[in-house]
Amino acid sequence: MDTREDLVPGDTGSWRHYGATTLPKALAAALDAFAERGYDGTSIREVASRAGLSVPGLYHHYPSKQALLVSLTTTVMRELLERSRQALAEAGPTPSEQFDAVVESLLRFHMFRRNQAFVASTEMRSMEPASRAAFVALRDEQQRMLDRIVEEGVAAGEFSTRYPEDASRAVTTMCVAVASWYHPDGPLSPDEIVTRYLAIARCTVGAR
């Protein structure tokens, strides 16, 4: 099952559904290797071996290890953005409803795509300047989506925080951090985590 099957534009709620894997096998292999050994600790040979490809076969699609990292991390960020946009499009008109939708999208993504999120955040230092700038631009777009909602919530009197931009960043941070401890076999189900973190995130922005 790939992203296109999970996430169908216009198919209500499909942003909540995650299949087992969404990546081409070379990127899936790079993801596993980077998550286990880090970018610097991973060789192209190891990625090829994990993907069941020859080294020349891998190079045919990805001319360098850097190309694998860039393709992997931008694919990850684009999926998050696409899901969050769909969640927002389906939400009700109030900032409170929109806040809940985008926060839930962030939470589910960081549970079901936790390895991707971990590699993207820890290997930013390994990206060349242009790639890093492109990645940061996507990440900033996701952050601004929530920033706008929090600002509108404050303007509408639905949120009382005195620091909308900082509170919005703090909420993103707490959702992103779920990737560092969530485990499918853990004591809390994804739905229970969404319930708890939505309650906490609403408090953080001073939802009335």
Place this chain on the structure above:
Amino acid sequence: MDTREDLVPGDTGSWRHYGATTLPKALAAALDAFAERGYDGTSIREVASRAGLSVPGLYHHYPSKQALLVSLTTTVMRELLERSRQALAEAGPTPSEQFDAVVESLLRFHMFRRNQAFVASTEMRSMEPASRAAFVALRDEQQRMLDRIVEEGVAAGEFSTRYPEDASRAVTTMCVAVASWYHPDGPLSPDEIVTRYLAIARCTVGAR
């Protein structure tokens, strides 16, 4: 200036003061190398060179690259714990006052020791199991310090969160994340960041 000069037991407020560096030169060199290139991307030779030591000279104090990582990360966590304990010891008796003190300590640490905090969190995967367990135990001790305060705040009616443990973890997370963007030349001073994040953290636990 080293930690002992900055942080004087019984010297009120010394937990707020940070000198330029607190690490022996071998650990300071390992920190810089791990932060720039990652643990797997760093050689012992590079650490020795940055520290102005011979490789045998470095090995005399640290028998392996793993020993450098373990010594560095436990030194970091012990400093955070020591500062947080002092902040707590100096705080007033109410959970609200204690919460403010420990959150402020977490915030200042993650501004002034941001590289240390980054390496400790991203290189957990590079720690051997026993070292990792020892590091996690220290980190959990820091988390439990805040958990207890939040629980006592809820019991005393000072905090209204329905999920004290999750809210406590969310607050730690937002303080830790300051390390990823804070810069001494940035637009906000450490005191201004403390003011904003304390307000947001209080909202997160539902301070009344």
